[in-house]
Amino acid sequence: MSSEADGWNKVLWERQPFPDNYIHPHSFLSSLRRNPNFKPYTYWPLVLLCCAITQHLATIFTFLAVFVRLKERWLDARVLLWVSIVSFFGGYAMYEILSYSNPVRDAFTRSNTIKSSLLVFLALMGLSPVLRTLTAATSSDSIWALSACLFFLNALLADYSSMKPVRQERLTSVLSMNAAISSSVVLASRLPDDLAVFALVLFAVQLFALFPILRHQLQVTPQVAQILFTLTLCVLSFALTLPLSVSVAYIYAGISITVTFVAPGVLVWAQKYKNEIRGPWDVAVPRLN
């Protein structure tokens, strides 16, 4: 073993000429490595990555604005229905164009997609009378609270990761989608007629189940396009929320700005406290071929 100048060996099988509490000054903690895998974050790339969060928040607030309008009968349900259908086809086309580089689609998958979307559409149409009376016995206050919690859960657990070649479904992303759909179903049950319920739930399925897939694909596009898209979404949701309630709109704007600009700054500042310790005591990771 390594033999030191004063005759101390880091071995246990030989009794050393030193007392047992002798600590050799050079070799003690010599194999300690601090922060070996440290990749420092920089501010602007982080801001770009945070755009995913901002987009998600924008969709939530857009949905809420649409819901309030539907409830107050300022928006016709049929208009919303047409918007949903058109945006579905538009979004699907954009998804196809963007995933042109790795075409996993073939005729079979495409027909499957059409079939399943048609199935969902018709099922929702059939279920909407049931959904309307789902929470008839609950008072509105508990509905607002429940819906807020579920949307919070959705925002917390959503999949904000950047584009990976193969998209793995994580448990948290499935949970977040479930939370959003539950929340929208629970909100939809407050609406006055069946068509409105159907329109809202269809819109929700599009926004929270299908839009995240498109958002993932959008991260491949050049940076300017992403920033522009994020900006459009935010302005749209802000504009939709403003006529309803000024305070809520400003709170939303505040949250958006914090999430996009302040939070990355805090993360960059907190890096100086990073203290990862690695040494021979760590559980080794076996490398197999």
Place this chain on the structure above:
Amino acid sequence: MISDFFHPNVGGVENHIFMLSANLIRRGHKVIVITHSHPPDRVGVRWLLPGLKVYYIPFPAIASSATLPNYFTFLPYFRVIIAREHIHLIHAHASLSSLGQEAILHAHHLGVRTVFTDHSLFGFEDAASILTNKLLAAALKNVDAVICVSHTGRENTVLRGQLFEMSEDSSALVVRPNVYVIPNALVAEQFTPATKPVSSETIYIVVLSRLAYRKGIDLLVATAPRICSAFPNVNFIVGGDGPKLNDLLQVRERHLLQDRIELLGPVRHRDVRDVLVRGSIFLNTSLTESFGIAILEAACAGLYVVSTRVGGVPEILPHDMISFAKPEEDDLIRALSEAVAIVSKGQHDPLEAHQKVKNFYNWGEVAERTEIVYDAVVKSEQKDLWTRMQRTMELGPFAGPIYTIILVVDCLFFLFLEWLMPRHDLDFVQMHWEHHNFRHVVQ
């Protein structure tokens, strides 16, 4: 000795406590062990063979023989036992043992000194480690000496428990002077090599471990077929049980190695030697190991050892008795090929290896070195309550006040117990097992 892990459980820590106690008794000290009870009826006071009194406290055990962490429920039992047995020093074992850590907290009320031995290595990253490390740092703030079983173990314990003090000239943080390294040992007579030499045509590689991820069974599964195809005269004997048994069975079937890899299932401790002497090479693929007593047992039985270079393993045997490999498949193949070559050429002598290990590690020496630690501890000054409170406050802005409050409440509880069960009413122990009395009576 205070620990959650003792007889009738079998394991490294349990064996260590028993052998150390037996050797300290042989050197003339009085040793008792305090541990928790085992259902259905192992509760109360029992005696183990060389005059070792064991107190089984009626606490229920949760996962793997560890009791629930609490700070005060042990105090009444502790006070009564320590007072009636006239104990001067307590020795706590294992960082996961809550009885041990509590005992370190309570010991100063009775003027008793404390020593702590740490047997395992922990990481720093996952949630369980962070919590255990914080608890350990709190317990070790006021302990009188810490013993670790290897140099790597000492580095790990010092970092985890933050055993640093301001140096005399207040310039830098230095490690405390009371952290010792005393290795484990083994009873060499239980692991004698085979009396007649093993056949030299077939070379048997023995693997004896719990079949879990932590023991690197994935590496074994990956390398066994390659070794079997590269060396037609090499067979494997695998003993032990665990979650990865299925992987081994599958690889055996996939490569049709049923007659080359023998699976023995769980092996009892008393049969370990018989399994070991069937082979010439011992393979250890653990991903982390603070000391590696299984490696020593194999080396003592005359086998050549191949092991992954992790934890404290590089420190336990000289280079001519062990081959190291990185925890990678290719490097392990290289090390095993080297070992097979050495054994085929007959360059490894089992009887000589046994003699060497017998001289390197024996419990008498461990007991002697531990006695030196006890001596130093007893001669040092006991810290008074105010110093203890100040040291506990240094733990941090949140943990410091919390633990100081626990310390103060502990003192108050102790005063309450002094009033409730006064010392003069306690049933003091007048007689203890004295070996020369027994010999006198028997002769």
